[in-house]
């Protein structure tokens with residue numbers, strides 16, 4: 001070792017660096033220094049080699065907050081926990097699978113890139129952990145077991161403090177009345193000291209109602225292995241996994257002691273006030289439906305069909321909902337195409353009471369109904385739909401109604417028939433409310449929904465629990481906490497969703513378009529010029545040709561309708577936007593699915609959601625909605641269901657065409673943030689090999705380009721805006737008008753798709769850091785940061 005390095009290594013022994021510049025060494029030296037410092041005496045050379053394989057330890061050691069004593073066997077432990085409750089997990093550790101199952105129960109996933117996953121402990125996540133049966137000690141003990149260092153005292157204190165009041169009180173609907181219930185009467189007394197809660201108490205009840213606490217965890221969810229084995233000869237118990245909540249809960253059944261619960265009744269109309277107030281004073285209420293003891297509401301004849309078997313991740317999600325034998329309200333997050341519908345249907349088959357399903361479009365209503373019939377044995381007559389076209393009720397005492405958010409919340413100009421159905425919906429109790437695509441529903445609208453539909457439990461389903469307007473927190477209060485969030489890459493590896501290669505294609509602006517772009521007086525005009533950049537057009541044309549020849553089916557997305565039409569017409573492809581009549585939409589989609597001659601369609605943002613086209617294997621985005629992470633993820637979702645996803649070596653493709661040196665580049669990076677957190681790597685393509693030599697591409701001559709430019713300049717600002725729609729591809733015509741940035745990697749087209757025709761630029765550094773340094777922050781990031789600061793305060797840092 002050179003003398004200076006040696007001196008540094010010695011300094012490292014005393015944990016002091018002369019200056020920051022002295023600290024960084026090469027990776028190998030860092031690892032060696034770490035081994036020298038912490039390797040226990042007598043550890044074999046083989047063990048030392050194992051430390052070197054641990055590629056991350058040295059990085060964390062260099063930063064103060066990780067400066068805790070590493071445990072001697074840290075290399076075999078996968079987790080780092082910092083003072084603020086941030087957890088970093090090595091996905092290459094042998095203990096990864098178990099640790100992941102545990103972490104998903106206690107913390108919120110923030111980012112799951114290929115080698116490192118990041119989670120955060122939050123009051124909500126700890127709340128969810130408690131509600132599935134983990135105790136404070138379980139959480140601390142398990143976390144410590146997986147951690148490479150001793151758990152920081154602040155984190156222990158945070159877990160203790162956060163869990164001390166969680167699960168202590170709950171709101172329960174019993175015999176159609178709302179009760180605040182607790183095993184500890186002093187908690188109820190504490191709540192009643194609050195004047196608002198006292199005011200909301202139903203005065204018809206005196207003192208506390210007392211009854212035996214219900215037994216927990218005896219429930220078998222239909223379609224799960226547990227349910228399948230329910231009638232079989234008892235097997236020796238499997239080795240208990242950290243997440244085998246039901247096993248833990250089953251054990252509790254043997255407990256001879258019968259707990260008492262105490263409760264007081266509140267006025268039904270004040271339910272939301274009480275829930276909000278309890279959260280404010282630090283005793284959040286769990287909201288659970290004791291459906292098995294509900295003798296007031298009629299049972300619904302529904303079960304999963306014998307052949308239906310739900311997948312492991314679907315079972316894990318449902319265990320979070322039904323883990324203690326009651327239905328716990330909350331949100332389940334699964335990637336597009338991962339089977340949220342079946343999760344909802346299984347929840348309905350578990351609760352077996354009347355169910356209300358709300359979706360975003362009339363077509364989704366049709367799809368939900370078909371899925372209910374496909375997966376369950378429900379009598380089709382018991383499923384009613386409530387849309388502009390159909391206004392049905394179910395005939396018996398219990399049934400399912402499927403409708404849209406807009407049908408339920410629209411208050412003016414209801415037809416007579418609609419009003420009758422609304423009366424029917426309002427006048428009864430619902431066992432379960434399933435809110436599909438729950439991220440799109442504004443809080444104000446959802447409040448109207450909860451007001452109109454008296455439901456005992458609520459299940460929100462979404463692929464992207466994201467809103468750029470920072471309103472996602474509201475859903476915690478209106479529906480419940482996030483119960484489960486799946487790992488996208490894991491599901492892709494298991495073949496449940498397609499593997500996708502993502503690329504951002506940089507298209508040089510032509511000089512004449514760029515001159516006008518710089519002079520353009522409005523954002524809309526600049527947007528139009530960058531979308532209509534002739535080079536972008538040529539890149540799009542090239543990629544369509546390339547993928548059509550490979551046998552791919554391609555969807556091209558443009559938010560801007562002028563660009564959509566211009567591109568599609570010039571390339572002689574079919575297109576759909578808000579103004580396309582319904583019959584024509586269906587015809588185009590049918591052709592795309594079944595006609596070999598139709599390999600490419602153009603869609604406006606109307607196709608962002610609820611589009612089930614498993615034939616699609618390639619997606620090209622030419623114009624998009626600013627920096628919307630949600631739209632990016634939803635669009636990617638259109639190719640995750642690719643039929644061919646289990647073919648050997650199959651990849652779907654997702655291209656974003658970006659005009660270079662325009663605002664599109666900034667937005668594009670921002671849009672990718674969510675997907676980057678899900679482990680997708682965006683490659684940057686700077687040049688399509690052979691594009692310049694192609695003479696058949698559009699806008700090849702200066703006069704063609706000038707003509708296009710003139711046309712673009714003549715457009716009004718309104719035409720430069722994104723399409724304004726309210727609904728999706730299958731709705732009726734509704735046309736009207738952490739700052740994480742992509743990880744960019746070098747690549748060759750052969751990596752992407754088997755050719756050698758494109759060149760890439762290499763971006764080693766995450767642009768995330770650039771944004772942080774420059775202080776570019778959106779509201780979401782500010783909120784996250786505030787949340788982290790609060791968490792720090794809570795752990796006393």
Ligand SMILES: Nc1ncnc2c1ncn2[C@@H]1O[C@H](COP(=O)(O)OP(=O)(O)OP(=O)(O)O)[C@@H](O)[C@H]1O
Pocket residue numbers: 309310311314334335336337338339340341342463610611637641
């Ligand atoms: N356990 C299962 N066994 C077999 N097939 C399943 C299972 N779960 C889901 N599927 C199938 O996977 C496909 C996608 O399911 P679904 O439409 O519910 O996805 P999604 O998560 O709602 O997607 P999106 O967010 O795009 O609406 C469907 O064809 C469904 O039948």
